[in-house]
Amino acid sequence: MQIQGLEFSGFPGRDAVGLHQLNYDGRVAWFKFRFELVFLAPFTRLVAQERADCYIWLCVMNLAGAAISSFADFMSRGDDQSKFVAFVDLYMPTFVQAGFVLHDPTANARNRPAHSAAAQFYRFFRSGLAHDFCIQWGGLQHREEVNNIGHGYLFETAQGQPGEHGLGVVPREFVTDFQAGCTRFIEELERAPVGSVLRASFDRTFQRVYLSKARAPLP
Numbered sequence: 112m113q114i115q116g117l118e119f120s121g122f123p124g125r126d127a128v129g130l131h132q133l134n135y136d137g138r139v140a141w142f143k144f145r146f147e148l149v150f151l152a153p154f155t156r157l158v159a160q161e162r163a164d165c166y167i168w169l170c171v172m173n174l175a176g177a178a179i180s181s182f183a184d185f186m187s188r189g190d191d192q193s194k195f196v197a198f199v200d201l202y203m204p205t206f207v208q209a210g211f212v213l214h215d216p217t218a219n220a221r222n223r224p225a226h227s228a229a230a231q232f233y234r235f236f237r238s239g240l241a242h243d244f245c246i247q248w249g250g251l252q253h254r255e256e257v258n259n260i261g262h263g264y265l266f267e268t269a270q271g272q273p274g275e276h277g278l279g280v281v282p283r284e285f286v287t288d289f290q291a292g293c294t295r296f297i298e299e300l301e302r303a304p305v306g307s308v309l310r311a312s313f314d315r316t317f318q319r320v321y322l323s324k325a326r327a328p329l330p
Contacts (some may be wrong), residue, residue: 249277
């Protein structure tokens with residue numbers, strides 16, 4: 112791809128010299144190109160592989176959670192959970208609109224409670240799948256399997272002791288909203304004015320992550 116008169120592959124090890132020459136707009140254009148190349152195209156192909164003998168949805172949710180964590184790192188500062196929750200609440204507003212107050216069996220003196228839908232998605236979906244191949248509390252069900260879904264593609268699901276609830280997610284509809292949220296975030300990066308917090312955060316993370324790659328073939 113050509114950006115600001117320079118050719119790029121989308122791989123920072125190969126693009127190292129050119130990346131140092133890009134201004135903010137060029138960096139966002141390269142970031143968008145890379146996201147579509149290394150994540151969105153493979154992700155879309157994976158979703159299309161759904162079959163009765165190929166359960167794709169844990170891999171799909173794992174990848175989506177990792178992508179949200181990555182975008183959140185470009186969006187703001189803070190601890191990993193706070194950044195993740197802020198991104199989900201802003202760019203996937205179904206999570207805020209659901210208004211659930213959910214039970215967290217892992218809450219203790221060292222582990223602050225995850226009562227909101229976004230916080231549970233981080234703790235039990237994103238982290239659970241990344242560390243244990245398992246959604247540790249709550250889970251996935253398709254719309255045809257669930258009655259009386261509360262809001263959009265999210266619902267409260269009975270977990271643990273009577274009266275306790277975790278987060279339920281309808282995965283196909285989640286994927287649609289997740290992709291729309293990614294698009295909205297990149298569009299906001301493209302429009303971010305000089306001096307804005309978003310622009311500064313993106314530039315800071317871009318420099319830390321991509322400008323440290325100095326040679327091929329590191330992807």
